[in-house]
Amino acid sequence: MRVFRILGRNIRDSFKSVFRNFSLSMASISSITITLLVVSISIVLSYNVNNFAVLVEKDVTIVAFIENEATDEELKQIEEQINTLQNVESYEFQSKEDITNDMIKSSDIFKNIMEGWSLDENPIQNTFLVKVTDIEKIGDTATLIGEMENVAVVKYGEGMVEQLVKVFEVVEKISLIMVASLILVTAFLISNTIKITIFSRKTEIGIMRLVGASNLNIKIPFILEGLFLGILGSIIPIIITSYGYMALFKNFNGQLFSPFIKLIDPSPFVYYVSGVLILIGIFVGMIGSWRAVRKHLKI
Amino acid sequence: MDLINIRKAKKVYKTGVTAIYDLDLKIKKGEFVFIIGSTGCGKSTLIKMLYREEKPTSGQIIVGGIDVAKLKNSKVYKLRRQIGVVFQDFRLLEKSTVYENVAFALEIFGAPKDEIHKRVIKVLELVGLKNRLKSYPNQLSGGEQQRVAIARAIVNGPKLLICDEPTGNLDEETSSEIMDVLDEINKLGTTIIMVTHDRKIVKKMKKRVILLDAGRVLKDYEEGTYKNESI
Known part of the structure; x- marks a missing residue:
């Protein structure tokens, strides 16, 4: 009190x-x-x-272009390998058909050119879009993905991102x-x-x-x-x-x-x-x- | 019984000035004691040591059972609660009313509101300021301000009231009124020690008088024996 x-x-x-x-x-x-x-x-x-x-940082994506010769089986293998990488937050597969269709839809110029292509002529490649958890390690992750079999090229805006x-x-x-x-x-x-x-x-x-x-x-x-x-x-x-x-x-x-x-x-x-x-x-x-x-x- | 017991007290300031030399002094409960002497004789130092504004360099000073020399800084309030102090310059809280100034001394103990009110009114009645409760210090005369300071000093019923030239700033008539108030308080049982330069007051009051000179007790006059001495 x-x-x-x-x-x-x-x-x-x-x-x-x-x-x-x-x-x-x-x-x-x-x-x-x-x-x-x-x-x-x-x-x-x-x-x-x-x-x-x-x-x-969230917007930065690794794009892995896959060799056109890769079979469905091999694509699955790549997907599994990406899935096991530690620094991967999410990934998305875009087939060459999906990309072609998207591009045709997006502009008439693309439409005119791309509609004439046959399946073999189409230079567009199957791709994996990979987002990483730690952006500082994006280079290492990109190298790992690039070393996988059937992966042709890996791009992530090297240099600029760093x-x-x-x-x-x-x-x-x-x-x-x-x-x-x-x-x-x-x-x-x-x-x-x-x-x-x-x-x-x-x-x-x-x-x-x-x-x-x-x-x-x-x-x-x-x-x-x-x-x-x-x-x-x-x-x-x-x-x-x-x-x-x-x-x-x-x-x-x-x-x-x-x-x-x-x-x-x-x-x-x-x-x-x-x-x-x-x-x-x-x-x-x-x-x-x-x-x-x-x-x-x-x- | 002795309320104050000073044995071989000595005070040397940091500047090297010795204000008090081996002073012995005993003051009984209920006494009214004047301390007089010329400027620089150690009066102020002596009473400052009583309420522990200054610490003795050596010796023993016991006030109301508390050894002042050994009292820790953080425990000084325990001594101060047994002592009331009144100064020449009143030292009131300028921004508080008369009532607040007096009540403050009780509020810090956490006393109930009713009790505070009762005691403040009673003590302001004793000093004759019951009708100035809501005034601020700057609205009062010097004599009235000193009465407020006295009321604040005695409101918690201290054993000892120390007055450092309480009439120094007041005219003769007002001084005489203040002395009446102090005498009244003394009659109610409070021991009073008062430092003063005013020999007229000392003569008139016929109390014990201690004459200090150069930090020593030169003379200790029993009640009523002080006459018009030259010092």
Whole structure:
């Protein structure tokens, strides 16, 4: 009962304190707001780049062209061998007839040329389309497939894919480092702002000590105050991120510049980002206050 | 019974200045003691050690059964809850009302709301400020602010009330009113130690007077024996 009474009073006092020290609170809140905005933009950017990378990686396919002499039996053998490969996520067989028919359907020019071909004249080959789980090992998998009997040629966009993977890896690392360091910088900036605001309340802490408040008695209201500042500071970034991103998504129809670059669907993405922002705000606000008060308790 | 027992207390500041030399002093429960002396004689250091704002360099200081020299920083609050302190500059929470300033000292113990209300009203009545509950410190006169500080210092019924020049900022009439309040509190059983420069007050009150000089007790006047001395 006593503990709840004390906690209740702490919550009430810290809430009051936010408003009674309004100008100082505003300093902390706006510093949280600005830094969280930057954090939020970098989270949105890096997640979208990542998402784009994942989508592109999913699109990369190994195409294995099979010798025309291969019998049905041999085709089955190849299929079984592909099936046993570890890095294969899925595969699809396209017979030369299917491909020819698709191409004839797709354009009149193809139709005119290809309809004249007899079965033997048709240069199109039976193919396996293979998707891999780990794109970094696509080269090895392609080589393995190429070494199989009756496989004529294997193509997967060699060179380009490797480069793309490298670029994405770098982008991913850079964006991760950016988000992490931004959060650290935010924590530091905010905790310093709060430290300064609390410094101006040194007398208050002194009085609290004087009337017999234990260190915990003193710390808790300040830490709760930091929590409130964190929540208040994350409101504007959350609103801007959520509505801004939704508007952006709507405006560009979910894609940027070309259908190739797809944006992440706002729901539930913006909720996650909002959750992360409020958590960072709270964490950073509390840590800032705690660091600041601790300094004044070493008497 | 002794409430305060100081034996061979010595305080040397980091700057090398020795403020208190081998000081011995005993103060009984219920006493009203003035500590006087010229500036720099160690008055402030002495009372700061009593509420553990400063630690003695050597020697023993026992206040209400607690050995101040051995008290850990994190346990200081245990001592402070037995002691009320009043300063020349009042030290009130500027952004809290009179009621909140006094109630604060009880709230940290987690006392029930009704009890806090009862005790705060009672103590504000004692210092004559029952009708200023909702005022903020800057709306009060110096004398009134000091009364609030006294109310806050005694609201949890401390054994000891330490006053560091409580009348230093007040005019003669207001000082005399504050002294009446302190006398009243003393009569209710609280031991009071008061540092002052105001010899008129000391003479008028006819209490025990301790005269410090250069960190030592120069004279210890029994109740009513202090006359108009030169120091």
